[in-house]
Amino acid sequence: MYNPTVARLTYRALLGRRRAAVLFVLPGLLLLIAVLIRVFNGVDDQIASDVLGGFAIATMVPLIGVIAGTGAIGPEIDDGSIVYLLAKPVKRPTIITTKLIVAIAVTMAFSAIPTLLAGLILNGNGQQIATAYTVAALVSSIAYSALFLLLGTVSRHAVVIGLVYALVWETLFGSLIAGAKTLSVQQWSLALAEKIGPEGMIASDVGLPVAVSLLVGVTLLATAYAGQKLRTLTLAGDE
Template identity: 50%
Template structure:
């Protein structure tokens, strides 16, 4: 971790325009939860649906995409990253710092609102809300690593990330069992399923496999980002 890089990245990410992007979806989720609670639509099934479909399947990947690509992508696009690369800072430290910032932002703007929405709707009944919070946290870490790696590897990271989150996980996942199982969302849901007895929550992936895949994807994304960053440095020197 590098405190200076982290501070500069936080400042850039929490500027007015990006802050509005980060706040819009969480506020919508909380308004939805309050509205459902006020109208009496707050049973366990509805709470599970809101936390899974809106929190885990929509809010989490989109916020992780904004955070993961935003912490480093713009610096690569405008060339400012070369200023950082000229400093005597190991590339691994730069990547880990950027990833840590992305995880903190994803936690603050996706995991915490999902937790609050669950508390508003059903509290801690059947441990559903804590389970979703923990599942969203581990999923957010994996998403962040993947999207940071994409931002370093491609200028089309946002497009690729949207295709993965919205087409592969959401659209194809609804029709193709194979695509559904090969998704961070399902691996996170497996963690949630293991932590709650609520019947609406079911995963298609066994817990040991899901945990292993989450760890592998997180480590692979981090390694790929660090490796690609070294390549950027060599290319600039040439």
């Protein structure tokens, strides 16, 4: 279920000059904020938690997920170059799985690693805060990649829809409206962070068993449906 050639082409597309520059902006900003806070404010566990939760998990991870998830397949569908890939003797589920693995790897690299580094800068991983939010970044990277990869297969406006979800639903509604929190990848990942981090400092409105079930279920369903849409696209092209 993994094709090195598809992976190489996908990495090349995601890490091209323009897209790579965008991917570096948010992690760079997070690290800059962490350094400035440490220099001017010193070590403060609550501030460390607020920065990692409010910026890294709530903003950086979903936005990077949008870039990596939609970028793994969306541009190929938009410009028609996906036809050349589909003409190769590669199974459609293998294409989707490979692109998902690449999207996850890129999202993790540009979100989880900076989250860990920022946490270490802010408070040296005191009370396991850096570890807790890094785990949240890792697991949410998987779900976001699957969701946004699916968006890339079903809509030409995947980036716009992904940004609306990341910035409006996750950041606004997912933080303020009780019902929306249950359908928030951010809240699911925070359930794991809450289990690891200090009591009372990290909170999620979704219980851990439900959060894990939703993370796994959404990832599997999104991947399966993306594979099905790719099969449909192939049939349409053959017609």
